[in-house]
Amino acid sequence: MQVAPSVYFYPFTSMNENNCNSILIDGPEKALIDPGHKHLWPALKQSIEADGLRVSDITMVIHTHCHPDHMEAGEILEFDYGATQAMSLTEELFLRAKGLSFFAWMGLDEPKGSIGRTLEEGPLDLGDKTISLYLAPGHTPGSLCLHWPEARVLITGDVVFARSVGRTDFAGGNHMELAASIEKLARLENVEIVLPGHGPAVVGAAQVAENFKYVKNYF
Ligand SMILES: [Zn+2]
Secondary structure: OEEEOOEEEEOOOOOOOOOOOEEEEOOOOEEEEOOOOHHHHHHHHHHHHHOOOOHHHEEEEEOOOOOHHHHOOHHHHHHHHOOEEEEEHHHHHHHHHHHHHHHHHOOOOOOOOOEEEEEOOEEEEOOOOEEEEEEOOOOOOOOEEEEEHHHOEEEEEOOEEOOEEOOOOOOOOOHHHHHHHHHHHHOOOOOOEEEEOOOOOEEOHHHHHHHHHHHHHHO
16 A cells, blocks of 8 residues: 555555565665565565556565565565665675574575675665665664655664564564664654554654654663
């Protein structure tokens, strides 16, 4: 569903399966953020196409972090459609060092694709728009959040949710780092829609401010 000009949100709702929310930013560079599990890709593909978008036009897959429920389908977009997979350099190093154990733990094959582009904190040019990337460690060492000020949209992965925060008890998690990352995100201006990696969006400037105030009580 479209939640802002050029921004499409695909929340995942199933009691029986785990998958993340996915987000598509439309434009000359179409970026899909967090494609989710491979076996659930057909459903996401169908939802994207129902919005009149073509998955073959997706040029970049941005992984907020390397957990399998967020990134596993990335290789389908790389192999079938030629999209480039991207994540932060810190996260790619973490994926190679410890992150692969998550795939084994969940009984999944190790990712066969490649991270064709590593991202740093700062501006990301998507052709007709510039997204601001923020490193937000704590849930994982190299988690990325994406802020598009003009659309007033903040994409948070598993750093912060509606009335909750990311887990820090997995490998690479760090409670103090997560607190600092959330402080950093809470200071951003021009945020009226928070699209988290799981659960509902937070919509409205007042609601976003209230949500940050609420989740700070976790620390
Ligand atoms: Zn995660």
